[in-house]
Amino acid sequence: MSRKVRTRRRVKVELTRRDFLTMAGAAAGSVVASQALTTGPLSPFASLRQRQVEGDGDTAAPRGGPHWGMVINLDRCIGCEYCLRACTATNDVEAARPWNIVVRDETSAGRSFFFSRPCLHCQHAPCVEVCPVGATFVRGDGLVVMDYDRCIGCRYCEVACPYDVRKFNWEARHDENPYVPTWGTPEVARRPRGVVEKCTFCIHRIDAGLANGLTPGDDPEATPACVNVCPVAARVFGDLNDPDSKISQTIAANPTLRLREELGTEPSVYYIPPKEGL
Amino acid sequence: MPALSEAVPLRGTAKSKGPLSLTPGQLGWFAFIGLCLLIGLVAAYQVLSRGLVVTNLSDGVPWGLWITIDLSAIALGAGAFTLSAVVYLFGLKAFQPIVRLAVYVGFIGYTTALLTLVMDIGRPDRFWHPWVYWNVHSVLWEITWCITIYLTILMIEFAPVLAELPLFARWPVLRRVAHGLHRAAPYLALVGLLISLLHQSSLGATYGVLRSRPIWFKPSMPIMFIVSAIAVGPALTMGAAIVIQWVTGRRAVPPELLRTIARFSGLGLLAYLYIKLWDLAAVSYYGRTPASDRALFVLNEQTPYGFGFWVGEILLGLVVPAFLFLSPRFRRQPLALFVGSALATAGIVIHRWNVTVSGLVVPQAYSPGSLISTTAQAYSPSLAEWGIALGVIGYALLMFTLGVRFLPLFDTKAAAKESG
16 A cells, blocks of 8 residues: 555656646747737737827827827906817817817915816826727827727726816717807717717817928917917917927916826826916 | 525525416516616617617716626636635635636626726627737736636636536537536636736725725735735635525535635635725825825815715624624624625625725816816716616626526535535
8 A cells, every 4th residue: 555655756746847838838938929919029919009109090199299288368357268169169069068178277375366177198198098999199290099990888987087178979869069169160070879989189170181291389380279279378289399389388488287296197198287377 | 696695585496396387476577677778778779779868977987887787797707716715726625616607796896897898888789899909008908808818718607607507418518528627626726826816906006006096095905905806706616505405405515615615705704894994094004195195185175976885885884894794693684694795795885885986076176276066976877777787786696696596506516526
């Protein structure tokens, strides 16, 4: 019996050695495989990262090109809501739930000012991180864009957005747009039922304008509708990466803040606070 | 599932002659299930034809009752992976008699969640997108994958049980394949354990990673979700076993085993209680921020959140069931174990509801001025939402009833033969 036990023990040792070799081989193999899968050119992860950084095919500029941003001067804003109306007309947004909101707010001293908010086009956008299908992503030129054909309507991005920017299409739209044609005509199609939408910085104007040699922020045809319509020039649009652009010079010459900066979302929209402070 | 208590009218199934002869009690039970399903179908038609406008959800509160059902159903299905791991990985064969039931309850839970999820997304026709379009940074993407994989594992684990049905007797090949699958049980249990630990906690992380919402954004979220699921999942399976014994009059699961599960679940509940109270202390004192202070203030002033937390989650959902499960006097009474299981289940549902809704009804403050809105947003589910809820509960009850009636959920003889 003791002999039997010994044999079994010996077999066990052999098996363990083989196991060890197998495991070592498997470990080495999985390291190679995981490297190939996560960083190699064949990896789905790599293509995803590339798409998130460089944007969607031919419409996007690579990093290092322009970074589109906006400055909103709270000291100038008179709360006329022209930006809201032009945006709603141009992008054919449901009037009851505008992309671009305008609300009254107060400084700590009790003085009124008007606060308006488009999509802030965060460079570390929480909505982009949480989307389970990659239907929203940061383009190389800083725009946070939506792929309406990919969105499944789970609304996680709506839950994640720190600025309540996103709107869901709860039903197929048949509403009449009260701001058309007085404040503009729709330049994009209405979004279908069941997908999320938000301010695009009038991406269709930027892309078409660049293709025609225009400069977004300088040429009105290539500039967001809200910026063009503002009667007091409270909004400035342009390339944050170009030190000579109007927006860069405005930021350099004024105190600015960004919303909920402690979250680290890196918004592309800067606010100039009221002169006497907030 | 809360409505399991209503399975009591089925008492006497064992006495019925054939599969199609029904006692008045059974007839009433099936009529109830049929009514639930009918209401669910009407609601589903509303949702699919008109869109999510039929819900009371809004851009401010985009998630509500249905997400609560998803989270609860998946958490309550956790008995499957817990008990499978106990039997096949830790080798505690004493738990063998209840594994099939646990896997079946898990299967019902996961399919219930998927049904609800398909209703909840705006584009049900694109349900397959997470499998094709990947965002590996998204918790929700990972959860979708895990749930898909785990549901597959559950079906493979359950295939041997189905193959035992007389229906499949004429194809011996099927039985051989099923037997082969059964031998893979330990590996399935291992993968199931890993996948479950991952996605059960990720469901908490779904909320925990959102830095924009001060009362969700904390590292304890995933831990509370996984611990509560491990504690209550087996308790639900135990409650289901007790109901089945009442209804069929058959002692399929040894009473000592039920008591052991009760003790396990009771200890799990205590661990959950400990983490919960520590989390409360951390949020209230050590980890407080102006934003989380404001959010908790709004919740406590304007919503029944505090009552739901202390009475629903802590007292009824934790303390009472833990006491029933751990006190030697009560643990010997099936009724006490059943009540404990039902309360713990309700506690889970209340917790998932509280987490979901509390984080959303507090308005976000992003305007730089001092006029911060401190009015909680309104949300109470619409008729259509309740209709879908009734429908999926009807589905779960129907599956459970059919399983009890037609599936060898407790065929310990066959199990012993296969493992021997």
